[in-house]
Amino acid sequence: MRFRDWATRVILISLVFLALSVALLIGEANKLKTNTTTSEPAAIAWSPYPQAKLQSDQIIQEKSQNLLKSPKNNGQSRFRYHTTEAFSKYKPRYLVAAVHPSNYGERYIQDANGVPLNNQPIIVIHETSNSASSAVNFFQTPHEDENMQASYHAIITLDGSVIYLVPPQYRAFGAGNSVFEGLDGAETVETNANLPPSVNNFAYHVSLETPPDGRGNNFLKSHSGYTEAQYHSLAWLIAQSQVPGDRITTHKAVDRSGERVDPLSFDFDKFRGLLDTYRQVNPVYSALPQ
Template sequence: MLITTVIILIGGRVQLQTNKQITSDLSSESAAWSPVNVPQQSTEQKEKLQSFSKSSVKITPSPKPKVQLESTNSQGGKSTSIPQYSFQTTQAFKEYRPGYEIALAHPNNYGDRYSTDINGVSVNNQAIIVLHETSGSASSAINTFQAPHEDDSRQVSYHALVKLDGTIVYIVPPEKRAFGAANSVFDGPNGSETVQTNSNLAPSVNNFAYHVSLETPPEGRNEQPTHIGYTDAQYYSLAWLIAQSSVPDERITTHKAVDRSGQKNDPRSFDFDKFFRLLHSFRQPIS
């Protein structure tokens, strides 16, 4: 399960050297799902995914922090303990095989997850999953993520993107921090959760979020509040991807729900009932 940490519009690269970076040891232990674990169809594909999971920016190893199942609220204080969740995938999950691609974001469009905020306060939030939509085509979003952006306020990325045909595009390794939400807060059973990691940017959920986006249908690439919705293939692939995580239903949210700018409304026309039916058919809780 992701404990301390484990999609687009504005994010930021953390530059403060006073923050303690979460080590690769913790990341490999806590990443709930990794592209490497996806069922492979060939040795070549497996090697590509293993290379993807290692193609992240280099970090300086630091002592592995002690992991505790606690969350921190927006004021940095400890809130109630978070229960552990375990799931097992089903036969339906094993029978579904979505296609996939790898399109690694430019290194300055994602970064490391942190174990402390800008004030040196330890943060240990349980992971959330934030759902988005691209607003434009998948290729346009990927081009944006792969373009270098030196300005912190323009650095953007998702961890993964689901195309209209159900193809999953892996963009940022799950143990890394994608820049999927700017000024954002997750309101859940443990109160308001957010982490500020850059004094020049508003607090956000990025440090403990896994960002997944759905490609917007051509008919919906406008500013209307709704559109025709997403394809069945997208719902199946999204549920299949998330079924590999230990993130509980109540910590799966949307960009619109976490946004505090009042400007984000994605994913529009998302059918949560349909999504959760599929998710529950792909994974079941372990007692």
């Protein structure tokens, strides 16, 4: 065989192997891309706050079970609560209303002095003082003055509708000068040297729409109270969280300005009873060493 013929065959064989190698690499890349895409939902961290969307009991339990089985999550996977069948059956009407960016902000990982923050979440229950639509309009209005900036994460209307406002991963401006007194003592965070410290950085703020007889008078001590639908929707919303009962409080309890008394006429026992109907302690959590 002449050298030229032999060299030609070697080159052809090399090209064939090169083509096969490229094809295999493309196949592996596509496979990796597919695996990455399908694994993304499992990598989403579970938020301790109520989520800004409807969630079925099945989705919540599957997500909790998947993370409980994951060796990478350890303490983070020990979810205390799971929702119940009653939660799955209750279907409140829900809406989403965008809040102007001036009225909410990022959650800080350090305070104004650079000290790392590790406060556990709390939920603060408010009332609107006027109609739900009036509150939404205010939150959608730009406010350059920091003393005017305000928002909630959600509002529960008189008919039980849930209006999602600020996504839970963001800091709503629901409380000004405020402190939470819990099992770990007094908790508050200064994020702005020009404003009093507040609980906003670790709080989820949800408000009940004020009944008509409670509007327009800041000196009322009570009013007719909240509707059955409001209590059910409030409990249903908070049931989606991992916030324990001893860290669910009111605006009146955390306020240090002496001006906030909401929510007026709130029946905490009734709310807690409904919350226990919509979520229960996870048996897997109870079995794990604390």
